[in-house]
Amino acid sequence: MSADLPEWYREGYDNIWLPYTQMKTAPDALPVVGTDGVYLELADGRRLLDGIASWWTACHGYNHPGMKEKMKAQIDRMSHVMLGGLVHEGALDLSRRLAGLLPGDLNHVFFSESGSVSVEIALKMAVQFWLNQGIEGRARFVGFKAGYHGDTSAAMSVGDSDDGMHKAFGGYLQQQYIRTLPQSDEDLAELKQFLRENKDSIAGVIMEPLIQGAGGMKFHEAEILGGIAEACRKADVLFILDEIFTGFGRTGTMFACEQAEVVPDIICLGKALTAGTVAMAATVATDRVYEAFLSDDPEKAFMHGPTYMANPLACAAANASLDIFEEEDVLDRVKKIEGHLTQSFAQFRDKPGVVDVRVKGAVAVIQLERIEDTAKLREEFVREGVWIRPLGDVIYVTPALSIESAEISALTEAIDNVLNRSSWNDSNQ
Ligand SMILES: *Cc1c(COP(=O)(O)O)cnc(C)c1O
Numbered sequence: 001m002s003a004d005l006p007e008w009y010r011e012g013y014d015n016i017w018l019p020y021t022q023m024k025t026a027p028d029a030l031p032v033v034g035t036d037g038v039y040l041e042l043a044d045g046r047r048l049l050d051g052i053a054s055w056w057t058a059c060h061g062y063n064h065p066g067m068k069e070k071m072k073a074q075i076d077r078m079s080h081v082m083l084g085g086l087v088h089e090g091a092l093d094l095s096r097r098l099a100g101l102l103p104g105d106l107n108h109v110f111f112s113e114s115g116s117v118s119v120e121i122a123l124k125m126a127v128q129f130w131l132n133q134g135i136e137g138r139a140r141f142v143g144f145k146a147g148y149h150g151d152t153s154a155a156m157s158v159g160d161s162d163d164g165m166h167k168a169f170g171g172y173l174q175q176q177y178i179r180t181l182p183q184s185d186e187d188l189a190e191l192k193q194f195l196r197e198n199k200d201s202i203a204g205v206i207m208e209p210l211i212q213g214a215g216g217m218k219f220h221e222a223e224i225l226g227g228i229a230e231a232c233r234k235a236d237v238l239f240i241l242d243e244i245f246t247g248f249g250r251t252g253t254m255f256a257c258e259q260a261e262v263v264p265d266i267i268c269l270g271k272a273l274t275a276g277t278v279a280m281a282a283t284v285a286t287d288r289v290y291e292a293f294l295s296d297d298p299e300k301a302f303m304h305g306p307t308y309m310a311n312p313l314a315c316a317a318a319n320a321s322l323d324i325f326e327e328e329d330v331l332d333r334v335k336k337i338e339g340h341l342t343q344s345f346a347q348f349r350d351k352p353g354v355v356d357v358r359v360k361g362a363v364a365v366i367q368l369e370r371i372e373d374t375a376k377l378r379e380e381f382v383r384e385g386v387w388i389r390p391l392g393d394v395i396y397v398t399p400a401l402s403i404e405s406a407e408i409s410a411l412t413e414a415i416d417n418v419l420n421r422s423s424w425n426d427s428n429q
Helices: 007-015 065-077 089-101 115-131 153-157 185-201 222-235 256-260 287-291 312-327 330-350 374-383 405-420 422-428
Strands: 032-036 039-042 047-050 106-112 140-144 177-179 202-207 238-242 266-269 281-286 354-360 363-368 394-397
Touching (some): 065 312, 089 106, 089 281, 106 115, 106 287, 115 153, 115 238, 115 266, 115 287, 140 185, 185 202, 185 222, 222 238, 222 256, 281 287, 330 363, 374 405, 394 405
Parallel strands (some): 140 177, 202 238, 238 266
Antiparallel strands (some): 032 039, 266 281, 363 394
C-alpha cells in the first residue's frame, strides 16, 4: 500500500469489508475526503466528476446548501427518536408530502432505512393483505428477469435468479415466479393468462417501472408497464412498483409510473429520497391495501418496525430535498439533461463493440458486446477524471439532476477518450 495514502486509510483498510468486492484481487478503493456539487475530492487532491451520483442518490448534487442548512438545524433539535408510540413533525410532514406527490390514493407511508427493506416490507404487506381478508395460500410473487430489488433474502428472491450478485443463494431463497418481462401484446396476453391460472398462489407482481436498473439499465415502453398493471388489475393480484431507482425525477417525471398513468397498489421509494445524504426508504400503500389492516383484531396490524424508521434527521433531509424540487425546476432540468445526453451519446453508436445506446431522462447507457474487466475500465475512467462504474456489459451515467451542460460534455468526452483506447478490453480484440 502506497505510503502517500492517508494514515486512516493505511491503518483501517484491513478491517473493512467492501460491497460486491473480491477483497483479495480488487484494486484498492479510492480514498474520498470530500464532496462538492458533482465532484468527489480524493485524498491526493484529485477531483473526480461523479457520473453516477453515488449509486443514483445525490439528485441535487453533493453539499447542496439547502440540504445542509435544514439537516444541521434538525441535529440541533433532535437527531433521532423512536417511532413506536411517538411521532414527530418531520415524519408527518414527509408522509403528507409524499402522499400528495404520488399518483392516485397512495396515501399511507411506512418508513424504513434501506431500499431492500422497503421491498421486504412491500412483500410482507402484500402477503398479509390477503391473509387479513381470510384468503390463504397467496404467498408467492411474480418478478422479472433482469429485475433487481435489493440484497436481502426476499428482495433477492423476486429479482433475476441468474444474475451474478445472487446466483450463489438459489438454494436458500424462497421460490418465486420469475418471468421474462413482456415486450409485446402477445407476451402481455400470456402474462394475463399466467396470472389468471395461478392467482390462488400469487400475492402480487413486483417490477421496476420503465428502467430495470442494476439488472443492466434495460428500458421498456410505458405501454408495457400499463399492460402489466392492467393484467394485475384483471387478475386481482397486487401490483408493486419498485421506484427506488426511478423515483424523484430520474426518468423525467417525479415518478416513472406517471408516464404510463399507472397507480400501483404499493410503491417502494429509496435512494434519492434523501438526495444522497442519509439512509431512508419508504413503502407507500393505497387506501385499499391500508384498509385491509384496519380491524378490532390486533393481530391484523402490520407486523414490522425498523428501529430507525422515520429517523428525524432523514425526514429533515427528505423534506429539504422536496423543498428543492419545489424551489428549483428540477424536472425541467432533467428534460435538458435528456436532450444533451441524447445528442452527445449518439456518437457512441458507431464505436467498435457498441451494441446499443439509449437515453431516458437522466439515464444514458452504452451497451457493449461485453466488458472483459469492469475494474480495469473503471480505472481508465478515473484516469480521465470521472467516476463511472460499468455494470455487466454496460457503461452508464446517472448524474446528479443539477449537472451543468459543461459537466455533461466533460463526462461524454471522458467516455469518448476511453472508448477510443481499446486497451481496457484487449482480450476482446
Ligand atoms: C438500489 C435498489 C434497491 C435496494 O436498495 P438498498 O438501499 O441498496 O437496499 C432495490 N430496488 C432497486 C430498484 C434499487 O435500485
